[in-house]
Amino acid sequence: MNDRWVVRTKNEKVSFFLIKKEVYKTIAVFVSLIGALLLGLMIGTDVIPFYEIINYIFQLAPIENEFALGELRMPRVLSGMIVGAALAIAGLIVQGIIRNPLASPDVIGVTGGASVSAVLFLTYFSEGMGVQWTPIFAILGAIITFFIIYLFSLHPLITANRLVLIGVGLSSLADAIILYILVTSASFSSERAYLWLTGSLYAVNWVQTISILIGFFILFIMVLWSTRKFELYSFGDSIAEELGLNLKSFRIVFLLFSALLCGLSVSVAGGIGFIGLLTPHISRRIVRHHTSLLFITTAGIGAILVVLADWIARYAFQPLDIPVGVFTAGIGAPFFIYLLIKNRNSF
Amino acid sequence: MGRIVRQDKMKWIGLFLLTLLLIICMLASLMFGNTNFMLTDIYKTLTSSNSKDVAHIIIWQERFPRMVIAVVTGASLAVAGVISQLLTRNPLGSPSVLGINSGSIFVIVVCVVLFKVSDLHILVYFAFLGALLAAFLVYLLGSLGRSSTSAIKLILAGIAANAMFVSFTQIILLMNQKGMSDVLFWMAGTISGRTLDMILAVLPYLLVSLVVTCFLGRSMNIYASGESIAKGLGQNVFIMKVTLLILMVVLAGGSLAVIGNVGFVGLIIPHLAKAIVGNGYPWLTPYSILLGSIFLLIADLSTRLIHPPAEIPLGVITAFIGAPFFIYVAFKGGRARE
Numbered sequence: 001m002n003d004r005w006v007v008r009t010k011n012e013k014v015s016f017f018l019i020k021k022e023v024y025k026t027i028a029v030f031v032s033l034i035g036a037l038l039l040g041l042m043i044g045t046d047v048i049p050f051y052e053i054i055n056y057i058f059q060l061a062p063i064e065n066e067f068a069l070g071e072l073r074m075p076r077v078l079s080g081m082i083v084g085a086a087l088a089i090a091g092l093i094v095q096g097i098i099r100n101p102l103a104s105p106d107v108i109g110v111t112g113g114a115s116v117s118a119v120l121f122l123t124y125f126s127e128g129m130g131v132q133w134t135p136i137f138a139i140l141g142a143i144i145t146f147f148i149i150y151l152f153s154l155h156p157l158i159t160a161n162r163l164v165l166i167g168v169g170l171s172s173l174a175d176a177i178i179l180y181i182l183v184t185s186a187s188f189s190s191e192r193a194y195l196w197l198t199g200s201l202y203a204v205n206w207v208q209t210i211s212i213l214i215g216f217f218i219l220f221i222m223v224l225w226s227t228r229k230f231e232l233y234s235f236g237d238s239i240a241e242e243l244g245l246n247l248k249s250f251r252i253v254f255l256l257f258s259a260l261l262c263g264l265s266v267s268v269a270g271g272i273g274f275i276g277l278l279t280p281h282i283s284r285r286i287v288r289h290h291t292s293l294l295f296i297t298t299a300g301i302g303a304i305l306v307v308l309a310d311w312i313a314r315y316a317f318q319p320l321d322i323p324v325g326v327f328t329a330g331i332g333a334p335f336f337i338y339l340l341i342k343n344r345n346s347f
Numbered sequence: 348m349g350r351i352v353r354q355d356k357m358k359w360i361g362l363f364l365l366t367l368l369l370i371i372c373m374l375a376s377l378m379f380g381n382t383n384f385m386l387t388d389i390y391k392t393l394t395s396s397n398s399k400d401v402a403h404i405i406i407w408q409e410r411f412p413r414m415v416i417a418v419v420t421g422a423s424l425a426v427a428g429v430i431s432q433l434l435t436r437n438p439l440g441s442p443s444v445l446g447i448n449s450g451s452i453f454v455i456v457v458c459v460v461l462f463k464v465s466d467l468h469i470l471v472y473f474a475f476l477g478a479l480l481a482a483f484l485v486y487l488l489g490s491l492g493r494s495s496t497s498a499i500k501l502i503l504a505g506i507a508a509n510a511m512f513v514s515f516t517q518i519i520l521l522m523n524q525k526g527m528s529d530v531l532f533w534m535a536g537t538i539s540g541r542t543l544d545m546i547l548a549v550l551p552y553l554l555v556s557l558v559v560t561c562f563l564g565r566s567m568n569i570y571a572s573g574e575s576i577a578k579g580l581g582q583n584v585f586i587m588k589v590t591l592l593i594l595m596v597v598l599a600g601g602s603l604a605v606i607g608n609v610g611f612v613g614l615i616i617p618h619l620a621k622a623i624v625g626n627g628y629p630w631l632t633p634y635s636i637l638l639g640s641i642f643l644l645i646a647d648l649s650t651r652l653i654h655p656p657a658e659i660p661l662g663v664i665t666a667f668i669g670a671p672f673f674i675y676v677a678f679k680g681g682r683a684r685e
Contacts, residue, residue: 341491
């Protein structure tokens with residue numbers, strides 16, 4: 001048994017084992033994440049050398065590109081990281097709960113619901129209340145959409161696949177509502193809204209970054225805390241119930257987690273598609289045995305994907321700044337097709 | 348026997364009533380908008396020779412083309428929906444859901460933005476090509492695997508195709524922002540601002556396809572009873588499939604070239620028509636034609652009347668009605684299966 005570590009507290013209240021290989025792989029994921037972050041920070045219209053970044057982070061010496069690094073790239077790269085991690089975990093949860101490998105918050109319409117609510121707020125209420133309340137409304141929209149989907153799922157004859165179809169319908173309804181709001185309101189600049197809706201990290205500021213950073217870590221710790229339940233649920237309804245899992249409350253709590261994570265990311269970056277769908281598939285290949293580790297790896301890979309995608313979208317098409325959502329959809333859709341082919345016998 | 352005859356009589360009467368309704372909607376489409384006209388105004392503009400008159404210009408330059416386009420594309424989209432639901436044997440299988448709209452738009456955008464094609468007579472063929480491309484892609488993906496084409500697989504394939512075409516379109520547009528205004532109306536989906544030339548460019552294809560589909564009713568009935576049965580009854584199933592595919596692609600692509608991305612018509616109307624006349628295709632197609640025209644006329648009228656002076660894209664109106672309907676059909680399908 002030397003391919004694993006056994007972790008025990010003295011009174012054996014907590015004990016679990018970790019497979020060494022999976023731990024190493026997770027560490028590798030996070031090393032790559034640091035690499036992706038550095039890439040995003042260093043290379044752009046002009047190159048900022050590594051030592052300047054170190055100088056800036058630890059405040060060792062004043063640097064030349066302080067504005068470009070501190071005000072433009074840092075918030076953008078960091079919020080890309082959080083958005084990616086949040087979407088990836090939201091996707092992992094949704095796929096686990098609906099037990100469908102092709103589900104994700106954007107496919108079943110939750111991203112759309114969050115966007116509707118955010119656009120409604122930005123159009124009609126933001127002048128009175130201030131833009132900083134947008135995340136609250138995005139999260140509210142995500143929760144309402146999840147609630148609707150959950151209500152459908154309570155019907156005993158609705159299968160997981162039908163649930164995805166219903167989500168697809170909700171998604172197009174959300175698109176229509178957003179377009180309607182944009183067309184009928186004069187106050188909202190439609191070009192900016194369009195950019196935001198396709199999912200862009202353009203002009204993200206520190207306030208947004210810090211607020212989603214805090215929100216994400218609180219949620220992430222809560223999710224990690226309850227991974228045991230997630231594991232039980234994956235054995236199937238009847239076994240999970242026998243092992244003492246309250247299915248109803250489990251589903252509600254985890255869907256709520258997913259809605260909150262999804263709303264967080266929509267409020268900053270709009271609808272970045274396919275990250276929630278794609279990432280869990282990659283991370284499940286890396287980590288198979290340990291659910292907490294799976295969540296951690298998923299967060300890491302989601303973060304890498306968004307940071308890299310945003311870097312390519314920003315850097316490769318210069319002087320244009322392509323919204324990262326367009327780019328992830330361009331890569332994600334073919335991957336989705338691949339998943340369809342791979343899972344062709346399971347529907 | 349007597350009963351069937353009586354039913355057929357009812358169906359003829361229904362057809363007549365729908366035609367009446369269609370005419371009323373056509374007149375309403377000419378009468379109402381930012382400025383409202385009476386029937387007498389329309390009659391006057393027809394008889395008077397003064398073509399500089401404001402009423403004359405509004406009615407015949409703007410509202411008349413819109414009316415014609417709504418009638419023709421509404422009918423075409425509805426019948427394209429009938430055919431694609433038959434082809435995919437799936438109550439949710441309409442062109443827009445299967446990503447055929449966005450495939451067509453992608454190819455149009457490539458032509459307009461990258462190759463500077465602006466002649467609609469040429470673009471129509473590319474719209475057909477795009478529709479065909481998307482149809483093949485989705486059908487191929489949907490029919491993979493051991494189990495035959497299942498609803499969820501097709502719809503997911505449609506989502507994937509849709510997302511891919513939309514993102515490719517957006518990348519092209521973002522990289523060539525000058526071309527954006529040329530193609531934006533195709534993406535939003537609207538009848539406003541279309542001229543008679545545009546519909547004339549596609550009219551022959553659409554009309555021929557509509558007529559052919561009407562005459563195919565009996566063969567469609569046979570095909571609908573299942574491929575093996577159709578083979579047993581002596582139908583060449585392959586030729587039937589190809590014919591239906593071509594008809595669908597021409598109807599969907601042709602309408603799309605004129606009015607852009609207007610979804611869900613092909614989803615709603617066939618279900619509505621089935622609710623009225625049942626599953627027989629010889630009746631289903633004409634009813635869908637009439638209902639589709641009426642639906643699009645009303646939808647187009649509401650784009651002008653809901654929120655004046657802003658005009659809401661037609662695609663938004665159809666999605667408002669169509670998306671809940673899609674959810675309803677998905678929900679009902681879930682109940683019927685078990």
